[in-house]
Amino acid sequence: MKLRQLTLVCVMTGGAALAAETDPRDVKYDDYGGIEASLTGIAGDAANGAIIVGDKSKGNCVACHEVTALAEIPFHGEVGPMLDGAGDRWSEVELRGLVANAKLTFDGTVMPAFYKDEGYIRPGDAYTGKAPIAPLTPILTAQEIEDVVAFLATLKEE
Amino acid sequence: MNTKALAVISAVLALPITAEAGPDEDKLVINDELNMTSVTDAPAHTENLDTIYSGWHFRTDETQALQLDDFDNPAMIFVDQAADLFATVDGAAGESCASCHEDVESFQGLHASMPKVDAESGKLVVMEDLINKCRTDRMEAEAWKWSGADMQGMVALIGLQSRGMPMNIAIDGDAAPYWEQGKEMYYTRYGQLELSCANCHEDNWGNMIRADHLSQGMINGFPTYRLKQAKLISRHNRFRGCIRDTRAETFAEGSDEFRALELYVASRGNGLSVETPAVRQ
Numbered sequence: 487m488k489l490r491q492l493t494l495v496c497v498m499t500g501g502a503a504l505a506a507e508t509d510p511r512d513v514k515y516d517d518y519g520g521i522e523a524s525l526t527g528i529a530g531d532a533a534n535g536a537i538i539v540g541d542k543s544k545g546n547c548v549a550c551h552e553v554t555a556l557a558e559i560p561f562h563g564e565v566g567p568m569l570d571g572a573g574d575r576w577s578e579v580e581l582r583g584l585v586a587n588a589k590l591t592f593d594g595t596v597m598p599a600f601y602k603d604e605g606y607i608r609p610g611d612a613y614t615g616k617a618p619i620a621p622l623t624p625i626l627t628a629q630e631i632e633d634v635v636a637f638l639a640t641l642k643e644e
Numbered sequence: 645m646n647t648k649a650l651a652v653i654s655a656v657l658a659l660p661i662t663a664e665a666g667p668d669e670d671k672l673v674i675n676d677e678l679n680m681t682s683v684t685d686a687p688a689h690t691e692n693l694d695t696i697y698s699g700w701h702f703r704t705d706e707t708q709a710l711q712l713d714d715f716d717n718p719a720m721i722f723v724d725q726a727a728d729l730f731a732t733v734d735g736a737a738g739e740s741c742a743s744c745h746e747d748v749e750s751f752q753g754l755h756a757s758m759p760k761v762d763a764e765s766g767k768l769v770v771m772e773d774l775i776n777k778c779r780t781d782r783m784e785a786e787a788w789k790w791s792g793a794d795m796q797g798m799v800a801l802i803g804l805q806s807r808g809m810p811m812n813i814a815i816d817g818d819a820a821p822y823w824e825q826g827k828e829m830y831y832t833r834y835g836q837l838e839l840s841c842a843n844c845h846e847d848n849w850g851n852m853i854r855a856d857h858l859s860q861g862m863i864n865g866f867p868t869y870r871l872k873q874a875k876l877i878s879r880h881n882r883f884r885g886c887i888r889d890t891r892a893e894t895f896a897e898g899s900d901e902f903r904a905l906e907l908y909v910a911s912r913g914n915g916l917s918v919e920t921p922a923v924r925q
Contacts, residue, residue: 542854546854548854549853549854550853550854560855561852561854561855562852562854563851563852563853563854564851564852565844565848565851565852565853565858596839596843596847596848598836598837598838598839599838606835606836606838606892607832607833607834607835607838607892608834608835608887608892608893608894609835609836609891609892609893610835610836610888610891610892610893610894611893612891613888613889613891614888615884615887615888615892615893615894616893617893618893622836625836625837625891
């Protein structure tokens with residue numbers, strides 16, 4: 487709850503939060519595609535992460551991955567591996583790298599990069615099909631990445 | 645390959661939440677008499693598939709049923725309207741399609757070989773191009789909009805004359821450079837989601853992506869009646885929608901890029917029966 491409030495404060499005082507954020511182009515990946523440092527310095531909010539994972543307009547992770555913890559959300563996909571136990575299989579460093587840009591962990595993976603704002607072929611203005619009208623932003627914000635990582639870290643095998 | 649294997653494993657584990665993966669084994673017979681080839685060996689040039697399946701096999705029983713009988717097929721209203729238009733005079737020349745072509749049945753086989761390179765111009769043309777060329781040059785009528793009901797009804801009516809015939813699109817000779825262009829597009833990871841046609845329709849066909857059962861993206865059923873849009877949908881309109889959904893700047897309907905992609909994607913289905921007007925979700 488406390489973390490949640492902190493997150494809200496950061497969102498509302500955008501400037502202060504941005505100052506501590508790592509720009510997508512400055513993210514340091516290790517040799518295995520992991521990211522050691524938090525992108526914001528603010529601990530992720532697992533509850534908000536769960537919302538992002540399930541929300542069609544946010545991460546929409548369930549479009550491709552099944553997550554038993556979110557079984558109340560209909561229609562989980564099967565394109566990617568099941569996320570149950572992800573918190574056992576991967577460290578926080580690895581999870582952060584996977585969510586930010588999984589291609590640096592798994593070369594050629596179908597999984598989109600959620601924290602990247604360049605290097606695309608014909609990027610559009612979100613889902614309009616039109617050319618971008620403003621500089622591209624990553625699909626998720628730095629704090630949203632941290633929130634998703636925090637949620638994934640809670641997914642333990644029983 | 646690894647992803648696929650993982651996906652298969654997760655599909656097996658996932659039965660309580662997700663539907664069963666893979667195409668079904670139903671038989672596509674239209675009007676109880678026309679046996680369709682909806683599953684067959686992939687042509688040699690469709691390198692990464694062994695077997696090709698009509699999109700019909702990936703739809704629900706309810707949706708499938710709508711295509712089994714022409715009286716139930718909601719696309720047939722538009723095809724009937726096109727049959728009326730075929731005989732309707734339009735334009736300054738005072739001609740209708742029927743003035744030159746008499747019976748629409750004379751188009752039997754054409755759809756199965758389209759797109760193709762026009763011998764005169766050397767350009768790749770699709771059915772919409774042929775129709776609009778007749779309208780503007782011979783009938784002196786206005787060109788139809790690419791995805792309009794009149795245009796797609798006419799494409800479907802002409803296509804219907806080939807229903808049941810195997811798709812047999814030429815990819816060599818003059819068509820080869822267009823085919824290569826389309827192939828390159830098929831494997832290009834467009835947009836902010838960096839997804840190619842192949843990512844979904846070659847690497848993940850049979851899997852669920854959210855509520856959608858991924859097919860092999862075959863276009864032998866196009867123009868197809870899409871229940872969600874309640875009308876006949878052109879091939880280029882579906883291409884546009886797919887690329888838009890990768891958060892990309894898409895290409896225009898009627899663009900040379902989509903002509904090339906149409907040639908390539910159509911050729912991947914060589915051997916499947918022409919199904920237009922198919923019915924999809």
